[in-house]
Structures are given as C-alpha cells and as structure tokens.
Amino acid sequence: MDPIHRSSEVPASLAGPGAAGRRDGVGGGEGRGGGGRAALRARLAGTRRQGEPLVVLTIFGTRPEATKMAPVILELARRPGVRVQVAVTAQHRQLLDQVLDLFAIRPDFDLDIMQPRQSLTDITTRALRGLEDVLGQTRPHLVLVHGDTTTTLAGALAAFYQQVAIGHVEAGLRTYDKYQPFPEEINRRLTDALCDLHFAPTPTARDNLLREGIDPAGIFVTGNTAIDALLAVVKPDYRFRRDELARFPAPGRRLVLCEAHRRENWGKPLEAVARALRRLVERNPDVELVYSVHPNPVVAETVRRHLEGLERVALLDPPEYADWANLMARATLLLTDSGGLQEEAPALGIPVLLLRDKTERPEAVAAGTVLQVGPHEEPIVREAERLLHDPEAYRQVAQARNPFGDGQAARRTADAIEYAFGLREEPPEPWDPGA
Numbered sequence: 001m002d003p004i005h006r007s008s009e010v011p012a013s014l015a016g017p018g019a020a021g022r023r024d025g026v027g028g029g030e031g032r033g034g035g036g037r038a039a040l041r042a043r044l045a046g047t048r049r050q051g052e053p054l055v056v057l058t059i060f061g062t063r064p065e066a067t068k069m070a071p072v073i074l075e076l077a078r079r080p081g082v083r084v085q086v087a088v089t090a091q092h093r094q095l096l097d098q099v100l101d102l103f104a105i106r107p108d109f110d111l112d113i114m115q116p117r118q119s120l121t122d123i124t125t126r127a128l129r130g131l132e133d134v135l136g137q138t139r140p141h142l143v144l145v146h147g148d149t150t151t152t153l154a155g156a157l158a159a160f161y162q163q164v165a166i167g168h169v170e171a172g173l174r175t176y177d178k179y180q181p182f183p184e185e186i187n188r189r190l191t192d193a194l195c196d197l198h199f200a201p202t203p204t205a206r207d208n209l210l211r212e213g214i215d216p217a218g219i220f221v222t223g224n225t226a227i228d229a230l231l232a233v234v235k236p237d238y239r240f241r242r243d244e245l246a247r248f249p250a251p252g253r254r255l256v257l258c259e260a261h262r263r264e265n266w267g268k269p270l271e272a273v274a275r276a277l278r279r280l281v282e283r284n285p286d287v288e289l290v291y292s293v294h295p296n297p298v299v300a301e302t303v304r305r306h307l308e309g310l311e312r313v314a315l316l317d318p319p320e321y322a323d324w325a326n327l328m329a330r331a332t333l334l335l336t337d338s339g340g341l342q343e344e345a346p347a348l349g350i351p352v353l354l355l356r357d358k359t360e361r362p363e364a365v366a367a368g369t370v371l372q373v374g375p376h377e378e379p380i381v382r383e384a385e386r387l388l389h390d391p392e393a394y395r396q397v398a399q400a401r402n403p404f405g406d407g408q409a410a411r412r413t414a415d416a417i418e419y420a421f422g423l424r425e426e427p428p429e430p431w432d433p434g435a
Contacts, residue, residue: 037217045422048141053083054421057140061091061151064340066099067321069146071228071410081423087134089113089127089151098320109134127154135162142167148184156191171198172205173360180358182264199413202363222412223405223431226343230325231407238326245327253288254332260355261294262337269375273355274306276380281312288312342370343404351387351397368400403433
C-alpha cells in the first residue's frame with residue numbers, strides 16, 4: 001500500500017530542515033543495558049550526524065492515540081533541534097480526524113487503511129506494509145508510538161524491522177491477562193519488548209517494566225499525556241460544536257455518561273451493561289443517560305436494541321473530543337470500559353464505574369477514583385445508585401487524588417527524548433503522584 005503523502009499540508013510549526021542520507025540502525029546486535037544511561041545516550045546520539053536535526057516520526061491510528069500524542073507532537077514541534085513528522089494509519093477514520101482537526105495537526109503520511117468490519121489481521125497487515133514505505137521515505141532517528149492499539153504494535157514492529165529506535169508513550173501498563181483487554185494487553189507487552197525508550201505514566205507502570213527486565217536506562221516516569229490534552233480543552237465558557245450537547249443536563253437532572261465498546265465485552269457482557277443502564281434510568285427519574293455509541297456494528301446493534309427510544313436516554317454518535325471532554329465536566333457519573341477515561345474523568349472530579357473485570361490502570365482503583373464493577377448487571381446498578389444517593393460516598397470518590405498526571409507529561413517526554421539523544425544534559429524530574 002502506498003501512503004498518501006501530505007507534506008505540503010504540514011503547518012510551519014511542524015516543519016524543519018530535511019534529514020539526508022541513510023542512517024545506521026540502533027539494533028546492531030547490541031544487548032540491552034550494558035552501561036546504563038551513558039551507554040544508551042551514546043548509542044542513540046550516534047545515529048544522528050553532528051548538527052543534523054533529530055527526526056522523530058510519530059505513528060498513531062485511533063482517536064485515543066491522537067488525543068494523547070497531540071500534546072507530545074506540539075511540544076516536540078517547539079524544540080529547535082527536533083523535526084517531528086506524523087504518520088497515521090487511520091485505523092479509525094472519522095474519530096481520528098476529529099482530534100487532528102481539534103489540535104491542528106495535519107499528517108505527513110496518511111495510510112487510510114480503515115475498511116468496513118475490518119479484522120485485527122486486516123489492520124495489522126495493511127498498517128505494517130504501509131509503514132514500511134513511510135519509514136523508507138522518512139529515515140527517522142526515533143519512531144514514537146502510543147499505548148495499546150494494533151497500530152501501536154505495527155508501528156513498533158515496522159521500526160524494529162528497519163532497526164530504528166522506538167519510544168513508547170504510556171509504556172508499562174499491564175493486567176497480566178493476555179485476553180483482558182483484548183488485544184491491547186499483548187499489544188503493550190510486545191511493543192515494550194521492542195522499544196528503546198519507555199515513557200511510563202506512573203511509578204507502577206515503571207515497576208512493571210523493571211520486573212520484566214526492561215533496561216532501566218530507557219525508562220522515564222512522565223505522567224500521562226491524557227491529562228495534558230484534557231486540561232487544554234476543558235473550559236468554563238466552552239461552546240459545544242454540536243448544539244444538541246449544550247442542553248445536557250436538563251434542569252433538575254443529573255447526567256450519567258456511558259462509553260463502552262471493548263472487544264472482550266462484546267456479546268453477553270455488553271448485554272448486561274445495557275440492561276443495567278436501562279434499570280438505572282427507569283428507577284431514578286432525575287437521571288438522564290448519554291451513551292456515546294461506538295460505530296462498530298457489534299456495539300451499536302446491542303446498545304440500540306436495549307436503550308433506543310427510552311425516555312431520558314440519548315444515544316449519540318461519538319462526539320468530538322473537546323465536546324466529549326466538556327460534556328464529561330458536566331456529568332455526575334461516568335460508566336466506561338475505556339482505558340483513557342479512567343485517567344481523564346478523575347481529573348475532573350467525576351467518579352468512574354469501570355465496566356471491566358481487570359484493568360491495566362490499578363492506580364485509579366487503589367486511589368479510589370475508579371470503582372471496578374465489571375460488565376455485571378447487579379454490581380453496576382448497586383454501585384451507581386449508591387453514589388447517586390449517598391453524598392458522602394460520592395464525595396470520597398470525587399475528591400480522591402488523581403494519580404495520573406499534572407499536565408506536564410508532554411514536556412517531560414520531550415525532555416527525555418532530547419536527553420536520550422544528547423540534546424540536553426539532564427533528564428527530566430520524574431512525575432511523582434505523591435509529591
């Protein structure tokens with residue numbers, strides 16, 4: 001597959017001098033570790049000619065990746081010694097484009113791989129083939145991937161095949177159950193095994209990497225860039241792009257938001273979630289429910305069968321990120337199986353009911369910002385009504401300290417990249433949730 005090249009559309013802020021010539025890879029048969037950070041810095045700095053800009057190719061394909069990578073891209077673009085380029089697979093086309101427009105990021109390369117009812121194999125093979133061509137054209141010093149998607153793994157694997165250094169934003173999250181979440185857990189583990197630089201959002205994520213034998217020289221605790229993005233778009237005077245959203249919540253009502261779509265919840269688990277939501281609305285006349293319905297037909301058909309036409313229920317196509325973030329700021333409660341929303345909602349003081357049996361973000365559960373109920377009808381209804389009717393229980397969850405970041409994760413990530421490649425002398429101070 002030939003990538004769609006869009007370099008003429010790259011904003012001036014993302015442009016930089018070109019990088020000429022083929023570069024040596026960073027693989028070279030070297031073992032990991034072997035001298036700590038000095039050895040790592042020498043190896044990475046050796047891939048860049050004196051005076052040549054550091055070329056960083058960011059790769060992503062879905063809305064969550066784009067949301068969390070946008071602050072890093074914009075931060076790197078401000079660094080005079082760095083040239084950042086953007087390649088998207090468009091694994092999720094429409095949802096991805098919403099975030100690109102919001103942050104004014106125009107990709108250099110757009111593979112546009114999305115097809116109806118695409119399988120994981122479809123996504124992987126099309127992304128891997130297209131990214132091989134992109135890497136051949138860009139010759140980056142560092143490929144930067146994010147999180148846990150199929151694009152993440154394909155991007156890391158494509159870079160590994162070209163012996164290009166790889167950095168993983170949001171590294172080290174684990175459940176240690178390879179099927180929960182599916183396929184994200186294995187995507188994360190395989191990606192981390194391939195990477196040279198690991199940007200762990202929390203000390204817990206760092207400790208996971210260390211237990212797995214990842215070279216500590218390449219691990220940096222940064223906080224999560226989701227908080228950076230959230231704080232950039234949530235505003236008291238925000239005007240919704242979709243007018244229908246401005247009416248929520250109606251006077252005298254409390255807004256409950258839901259976003260649930262993960263593959264491991266398809267079928268009976270999602271049926272149970274939908275039944276619980278119906279009961280919650282019917283039993284609590286002051287509650288109105290807004291469900292952001294994922295476009296996947298498996299999800300949409302289940303949700304609409306149980307909830308469509310019900311009074312005080314709105315089933316919406318996924319709102320743009322800024323609209324959703326500001327709608328979340330108005331909510332009383334969030335029910336989700338999403339990973340990122342476990343980080344974002346607590347930053348706004350919104351309690352989260354997690355519709356999963358296992359989470360790669362145990363910090364939120366330990367901190368009390370997330371209550372893990374799983375995709376099970378009775379626990380969902382019970383815990384939701386407890387929070388809705390017990391002000392003290394609600395206060396304890398809403399006011400718990402968010403362990404995921406302070407809005408400076410993108411800066412720490414960019415500082416760490418510059419440090420690893422010899423463009424600055426000191427590493428960033430690590431994010432410390434307890435400080």
